Amino acid sequence: MTVENISPPTLEAKSDLPAIEFYFDFLSAFGYFASLRINQIAERHGRQVEWHCMLLGVSVMKVMGLKPLLETPLKGDYVRRDVPRYMRQHGLKVARQVSDPMMDPRAAARAFYWVKAFEPSLLENFSKVIFDSYWRLGNDLSDSEKIIELAGAVGVDPAALRSGLDSGTANELLRQSIGKSVDKGVFGSPFMIVDGEPFWGCDRLEMLDEWLLTGGW
Amino acid sequence: MTVENISPPTLEAKSDLPAIEFYFDFLSAFGYFASLRINQIAERHGRQVEWHCMLLGVSVMKVMGLKPLLETPLKGDYVRRDVPRYMRQHGLKVARQVSDPMMDPRAAARAFYWVKAFEPSLLENFSKVIFDSYWRLGNDLSDSEKIIELAGAVGVDPAALRSGLDSGTANELLRQSIGKSVDKGVFGSPFMIVDGEPFWGCDRLEMLDEWLLTGGW
Numbered sequence: 001m002t003v004e005n006i007s008p009p010t011l012e013a014k015s016d017l018p019a020i021e022f023y024f025d026f027l028s029a030f031g032y033f034a035s036l037r038i039n040q041i042a043e044r045h046g047r048q049v050e051w052h053c054m055l056l057g058v059s060v061m062k063v064m065g066l067k068p069l070l071e072t073p074l075k076g077d078y079v080r081r082d083v084p085r086y087m088r089q090h091g092l093k094v095a096r097q098v099s100d101p102m103m104d105p106r107a108a109a110r111a112f113y114w115v116k117a118f119e120p121s122l123l124e125n126f127s128k129v130i131f132d133s134y135w136r137l138g139n140d141l142s143d144s145e146k147i148i149e150l151a152g153a154v155g156v157d158p159a160a161l162r163s164g165l166d167s168g169t170a171n172e173l174l175r176q177s178i179g180k181s182v183d184k185g186v187f188g189s190p191f192m193i194v195d196g197e198p199f200w201g202c203d204r205l206e207m208l209d210e211w212l213l214t215g216g217w
Numbered sequence: 218m219t220v221e222n223i224s225p226p227t228l229e230a231k232s233d234l235p236a237i238e239f240y241f242d243f244l245s246a247f248g249y250f251a252s253l254r255i256n257q258i259a260e261r262h263g264r265q266v267e268w269h270c271m272l273l274g275v276s277v278m279k280v281m282g283l284k285p286l287l288e289t290p291l292k293g294d295y296v297r298r299d300v301p302r303y304m305r306q307h308g309l310k311v312a313r314q315v316s317d318p319m320m321d322p323r324a325a326a327r328a329f330y331w332v333k334a335f336e337p338s339l340l341e342n343f344s345k346v347i348f349d350s351y352w353r354l355g356n357d358l359s360d361s362e363k364i365i366e367l368a369g370a371v372g373v374d375p376a377a378l379r380s381g382l383d384s385g386t387a388n389e390l391l392r393q394s395i396g397k398s399v400d401k402g403v404f405g406s407p408f409m410i411v412d413g414e415p416f417w418g419c420d421r422l423e424m425l426d427e428w429l430l431t432g433g434w
Contacts, residue, residue, distance in 0.1 A: 064290050066283060073281050074404035078417055088434045187291035200295055203420055217305045 019050040020208075021193040023181055024127075026108045028056065028189035029083045029098050030202040032135045033090070035128065037205055038192070045212040047194070051127050053112040053174075054181045055105060056189055063182050070098070086202070095138025103134060104142040106174075107165070111147045113173035114164040115156055125154040236267040237425075238410040240398055241344075243325045245273065245406035246300045246315050247419040249352045250307070252345065254422055255409070262429040264411070268344050270329040270391075271398045272322060273406055280399050287315070303419070312355025320351060321359040323391075324382070328364045330390035331381040332373055342371040 020042050024031030042049045060066050070076040083098040108130050115126045129150050133139045141147055144165050152158040164170045185198060192199040192208055197216065199208045211217075237259050241248030259266045277283050287293040300315040325347050332343045346367050350356045358364055361382050369375040381387045402415060409416040409425055414433065416425045428434075 059291065064292060066289070072283070074276065074399070074402050075281060077402055078404065078415060081415065082417075085434070182291070185291050185294055187295065198295060198298065200299075201420075203418075203424075206423075207420075217302070 017045070017047050018195055019048040021050045021052060021184075023052040023054050023186045023189065023191040023193075025054055025056045025105060025189040026130055026134055026141075027102050027105045029135065030086070031189035032094075032131045033086060033092070034190035034192075034202045034205060035131050036092075038190075039124075041205060041209050041212070044209070047212070049124070051112075051116075051123055052177070052181060052186075053109045053127070054186055054189065054191075055109055055174075055178055057105070058178050059182055059187050064187060094136045096135050100138070101140075103140050106171075107144040107147045108134075108141055110165055110170035110174045111144070111151055111161060113177055114161055114170035115151065116177075117173055118160065118164070119156050122151075122155050126151055126156065129154050234262075234264050235412055236265040238267045238269060238401075240269040240271050240403045240406065240408040240410075242271055242273045242322060242406040243347055243351055243358075244319050244322045246352065247303070248406035249311075249348045250303060250309070251407035251409075251419045251422060252348050253309075255407075258422060258426050258429075261426070264429070266341070268329075268333075268340055269394070269398060269403075270326045270344070271403055271406065271408075272326055272391075272395055274322070275395050276399050276404050281404060311353045313352050317355070318357075320357050323388075324361040324364045325351075325358055327382055327387035327391045328361070328368055328378060330394055331378055331387035332368065333394075334390055335377065335381070336373050339368075339372050343368055343373065346371050 022038050024035060038049050069079055080098055116123050133150055134141050148158050148161050151161050188200045190202055194208060239255050241252060255266050286296055297315055333340050347358065350367055351358050365375045365378050368378050405417045407419055411425060
């Protein structure tokens, strides 16, 4: 995916059905993988997708009191094996390895909430270009200037975003949103909520699909 | 399932293919659910099942340094919702609720390894009758005498098992086996290993099935 061929966002509501709430951390490989499939699932059921960025560093480490996944004995080893396995299964190739040093996700997360507040029609493409740059191309996006550049490529006014990041506005929007996601019980990436029903993990996308198809059980 | 209609174990190797290593904690609802499906998956691919009991209290709490799942903020709430949802999806009815007080799993786990060492042909039925009594019927099995009674019902000599539990033999067998499972990277319940490939979670049974069907990816 390049910036040029990201599809334009759908502004019109496709139906009166509630959207699928899609939570992810840009740092999360399975969040990225789910971002590549969530629109197709939503469209199949006449739903829209509401994109929500979260920070595992807040929900997992602070609220849940757990250590980072990759630093957890046994489970970290499993994840380092499971991520490339998923990619082989789905024919994905990315430059970033799950064991590579992670970016500081805060600039991306702050910019996400600024775009959501002030340029909501660009939010989906902004999210996709960040995921694509970080995971598929393997770029480090810790620096706000890199985020601003990518945002500019999908139509966000760079100067306005820079001002939002510098003034603390974006950070305050992020802080409030993270609090709301924790209040909703979101603790992993990806995490989907549809009609109040929570689904955690990329390997629950099939269950979500079946839930929407059948009306749940 | 009652003790009477548990099928006799298959003693003959069905093929030269390596068995599916199936790890579970009797305390684990998803371990129980997987135990109801693992044989069918194995049979479809000409494999046998090697039953391995483990203790999440050792691998998760001690080795991984995590708190118990149900006591983990946010995730515990999700699990309390996810377990009944799985049961509704699969038409299962059990007397035990996931939020009920848990048994002390050590008597069952020690007996498991004593049966494995001295009455291996009875191990599968022993495992199933424990799971059935604890989950479907909702019995507390913390007391060794209850384990011995259930073991007797599937053909284990009660006096010999009692002696193995009292002497510490069963405990030493358990201790060694738990160490081996941790060395193999097992950290959850259920956890399956086939041809060296690890699969964690009841919701990976479909992936395991497809892996065996296709030869992996």
